[in-house]
Amino acid sequence: xxxxxxxxxxxxxxxxxxxxxxxxxxxxxxxxxxxxxxxxxxxxxxxxxxxxxxxxxxxxxxxxxxxxxxxxxxxxxxxxxxxxxxxxxxxxxxxxxxxxxxxxxxxxxxxxxxxxxxxxxxxxxxxxxxxxxxxxxxxxxxxxxxxxxxxxxxxxxxxxxxxxxxxxxxxxxxxxxxxxxxxxxxxxxxxxxxxxxxxxxxxxxxxxxxxxxxxxxxxxxxxxxxxxxxxxxxxxxxxxxxxxxxxxxxxxxxxxxxxxxxxxxxxxxxxxxxxxxxxxxxxxxxxxxxxxxxxxxxxxxxxxxxxxxxxxxxxxxxxxxxxxxxxxxxxxxxxxxxxxxxxxxxxxxxxxxxxxxxxxxxxxxxxxxxxxxxxxxxxxxxxxxxxxxxxxxxxxxxxxxxxxxxxxxxxxxxxxxxxxxxxxxxxxxxxxxxxxxxxxxxxxxxxxxxxxxxxxxxxxxxxxxxxxxx
Numbered sequence: 001x002x003x004x005x006x007x008x009x010x011x012x013x014x015x016x017x018x019x020x021x022x023x024x025x026x027x028x029x030x031x032x033x034x035x036x037x038x039x040x041x042x043x044x045x046x047x048x049x050x051x052x053x054x055x056x057x058x059x060x061x062x063x064x065x066x067x068x069x070x071x072x073x074x075x076x077x078x079x080x081x082x083x084x085x086x087x088x089x090x091x092x093x094x095x096x097x098x099x100x101x102x103x104x105x106x107x108x109x110x111x112x113x114x115x116x117x118x119x120x121x122x123x124x125x126x127x128x129x130x131x132x133x134x135x136x137x138x139x140x141x142x143x144x145x146x147x148x149x150x151x152x153x154x155x156x157x158x159x160x161x162x163x164x165x166x167x168x169x170x171x172x173x174x175x176x177x178x179x180x181x182x183x184x185x186x187x188x189x190x191x192x193x194x195x196x197x198x199x200x201x202x203x204x205x206x207x208x209x210x211x212x213x214x215x216x217x218x219x220x221x222x223x224x225x226x227x228x229x230x231x232x233x234x235x236x237x238x239x240x241x242x243x244x245x246x247x248x249x250x251x252x253x254x255x256x257x258x259x260x261x262x263x264x265x266x267x268x269x270x271x272x273x274x275x276x277x278x279x280x281x282x283x284x285x286x287x288x289x290x291x292x293x294x295x296x297x298x299x300x301x302x303x304x305x306x307x308x309x310x311x312x313x314x315x316x317x318x319x320x321x322x323x324x325x326x327x328x329x330x331x332x333x334x335x336x337x338x339x340x341x342x343x344x345x346x347x348x349x350x351x352x353x354x355x356x357x358x359x360x361x362x363x364x365x366x367x368x369x370x371x372x373x374x375x376x377x378x379x380x381x382x383x384x385x386x387x388x389x390x391x392x393x394x395x396x397x398x399x400x401x402x403x404x405x406x407x408x409x410x411x412x413x414x415x416x417x418x419x420x421x422x423x424x425x426x427x428x429x430x431x432x433x434x435x436x437x438x439x440x441x442x443x444x445x446x447x448x449x450x451x452x453x454x455x456x457x458x459x460x461x462x463x464x465x466x467x468x469x470x
Contacts, residue, residue, distance in 0.1 A: 001106055001127040002026070002045055003136070005189065005206060006037055009309045010344055011061050012193045014206070016138060018125060019047045020104025027051040027103055028074075029123060029138055030191050031064035033257065034343040035071055038064075051101055053077040053108075055140025055191060056120040057086070059153050059246040061312070062257045062349045066090065070259045077101060081112045082119030090256030095121060105129040113178055115171025116141040116149030122178075124186075136187045137210070142171075143179060144190040145208045146217060150239050153246060168232040175223055184211025241389050243407030245316040245348065252349055260351060266330070266338045269355040271362040274329050278364065283354055284319070284326040284441075285363070288341065291433035295448070300364040304437040306430065307337065311344035314431075317407050318438035319350050327354035334358070368436070369447040371423055373459040376449065382420025385409075387435045388427055388453070398425065398449075398456055406435040413442065425449035425456070 002019035017038055019026035026047040028038050031054075042049050049072045052065045056079060069076045080087070080094025095101075097112035105128035113122045122143075125136040141149035151167025187209055194204035214220055222231035252258075277283040278299070285302040287294055288311075294304050305314045319328070328345075330353060332338035338356035345353065357363075371379055376398070384401040386393050393403040404412055406426065416422060422444055426432035429452040436446045449456060 001129065002047070003125075004041055006031075006041070007193070007206070008032060008061075008312075008347070010312045011347060013061055014189070014191050014193065015064075016189065017041055017049075018103075018106060018108070019045060020106045021045075021047075022129065023104035024048060025050045025103040027053065027101060027106075027108060028068055029108075030054050030058075030140065031068050033062055033064040033067050033260065033346045035064050035068045038068060039071065048072070049074045050103060051075050051077060053095070053101065053123075055079075055122065055138065055142075056117045057088070057250060057253045058141075059250050059253075060192075060243075061347050062249055063253050064257075065092075066256055066259055070261070079110070079112075079119040079121045081121065082114065082117070086117065086119040088256070089254055107134075109134065111137075111178055113139075113142045113174040115151055115167050115174050117154065117167075118170070120149075124182075133183075134186060136189060137179075137182065138189050138191075139179075140191045142174065142190075143188055143208075143213060144192060145188070145205050146213075148175075148219060148235065150235075152236060152239055153242055164236055165232065168235050169228065171235070172223070172228050172231050175219065176226075179210065180214060180223060182210045184209060184214065186210045188213065238391060240391065241405040241408060243313070243316065243405075244411035245320070245407065248320070248322060248349065257349065258351070260346065263342075265335060266342060266353060267355040268335065269329060269357055271357055271359075274357055275363050277329075282326060283329045284324065286315075286328050286330050286341075287360070287437070288331045291429050294433055294437075295368055295370060295450075297360075297365050297367050298437075299360050300366050301441045302437065303441060304433045306434070307332070307341060311341050312347045313407075314434045315345050315350050316348040317434055318410060318441075319345075320410070321349055321351065325352075327352040329354055330356040331360065332356040332358065368440070370450040371447045372450050373456040376423065376456070379421065379423060379447065381423045381447075382417035383422045384449075385416070385422050385424045386426070386453075387424055387431055392427065396453070396457070398453065401425075406431045409435045410438050410442070416444065421445045421447055423447050423449055425452040427453050429454075 004017040006015045015030040024047045052068045052074045076092035078088045078092045095110040099110045101108040107126045109124040111122045123138040124134040126134045152164035154163040189207045285299045287298045287302045287304050288307040303318045342353050386401045386403045387406040424436045436448045439446045
C-alpha cells in the first residue's frame with residue numbers, strides 16, 4: 001500500500017493519496033483545488049487516480065474533489081449522512097456508515113462520526129495485502145493530534161444558532177461509540193495540524209494512535225468518567241475566532257466548487273497597462289511584500305497579502321469573490337512565484353488573477369500612515385482596533401481598544417466608526433498590515449501602530465522601568 005500525506009502549511013491542511021501497488025490504482029481524500037501535486041504523485045508511482053472523496057463539507061478551504069475528478073475521470077464519493085439539511089448539491093455517489101470503497105487490495109470504510117459537522121465521515125483503511133483488519137483511520141476534522149474538531153463552526157460561519165451544543169453532544173457520542181471502540185494500535189491521520197482554526201489546541205505531529213489519544217488527550221478523562229457535561233464545557237471554552245470567509249467555503253463546497261480546468265501560466269503585465277486599469281478601477285493590486293516594505297510606499301488602494309505560507313489565509317481575509325469582481329494583479333519577482341501565489345489563492349476560491357508585475361515603479365503610490373507607540377496618546381482616534389484573536393486580546397491589550405480579528409474585519413464594518421481615524425494593531429504588524437490595507441481600500445482613514453502590540457508593550461515596559469529608576 002502506498003500512503004502519502006500532502007500537507008499545506010498555508011491552511012494547516014492535510015490530504016491523502018492512498019494507492020494499491022498491486023494494480024496501480026489510487027484514491028485521494030480531502031484534496032485541494034491545485035491538483036498537480038496529486039497527479040504528479042500518482043504518475044511518479046505508476047498509478048491511476050480512480051476515486052476521490054472527502055470527509056465532510058469543509059469550511060476552511062475549497063475542496064478539490066470535483067476538480068480532480070474532472071481531470072482524471074475518477075469517481076466521486078461524498079457523505080450522504082447528516083439528514084436533508086446537509087446533503088451535497090452535485091452528482092456523486094453517496095457514502096453511508098459502513099459503505100466501502102475498494103481499490104485493489106485496499107478497502108476504505110466510511111464511518112459516520114458527527115460532531116464537527118452532522119455529515120462528517122471518517123475512513124477506516126485496511127491494507128488487504130497485509131491484514132484483514134483496519135490499521136489506519138483518516139479522521140478528517142473529527143480527531144486531531146491532541147485535540148478535536150470544533151463543533152461551533154456552524155454557528156460561527158454557516159449561520160447556525162446554538163448548533164454547537166448538539167454538535168458537542170454528537171462529538172462525545174462519536175468518541176465513545178466509534179473512536180474508542182477501535183484497537184489502540186490503529187493509526188490516526190487527521191485533516192489538520194497546528195495553526196488551523198478548526199480546533200483550539202491542535203498538535204504539530206502529523207499522526208497519532210487511538211491508544212495515545214485515549215490515554216493522553218485532554219478529552220480522555222471526560223470520556224473515561226462518562227462526563228458529557230464537563231466535556232462539552234471544556235470543548236466549547238476558548239475556541240479561536242472563525243474567519244468570516246468560512247461561510248463562503250461552506251456554501252461553495254456544498255453546492256460544488258467551480259471546476260477550473262487547466263490554467264494557463266500567468267502573464268507578466270506591462271506597468272503602463274496596470275496603471276491605466278488601476279485608474280479606472282478595473283483591477284485590484286496585491287502588494288505581496290512584507291509590511292516593513294509596504295510601509296515605505298505601496299500602490300494606491302492596494303491590498304497587502306504578503307508572500308509566504310499564508311497567502312490563501314490572508315487573501316481570503318481581504319478578497320471576497322462574491323462581491324469583489326476585479327481580477328487581481330500580483331506583485332511577484334517572476335512567473336514561478338506568481339503561479340505559486342495563484343495556486344494558494346484558488347484553494348480559497350480566489351480564481352480571477354490577470355497576471356503579475358515585478359515592481360511598483362510607474363504605478364500610483366503613497367506611504368501608509370503610521371503611529372509610534374509613544375505618540376498614540378496624542379492621536380484623536382475614533383477607535384483603536386485590535387485585529388488579533390480574542391484570546392490574544394484577553395491576555396493583554398491596549399486599554400480602550402476594540403477587538404475584531406483580522407479574518408472578520410471586512411464582514412463587520414458596521415462595528416467600526418464611519419468617520420475619524422482608526423488606529424489598528426496586531427501582535428507584530430503582519431496581520432495588522434493586511435487588515436489595514438483592506439480598510440484603506442474601503443475608504444477608511446487608517447493609521448497603523450508602528451510595531452503593533454509588541455512595540456507598544458516594550459515602550460510601556462521602558463516607561464515603567466524609568467519610573468522605578470526615579
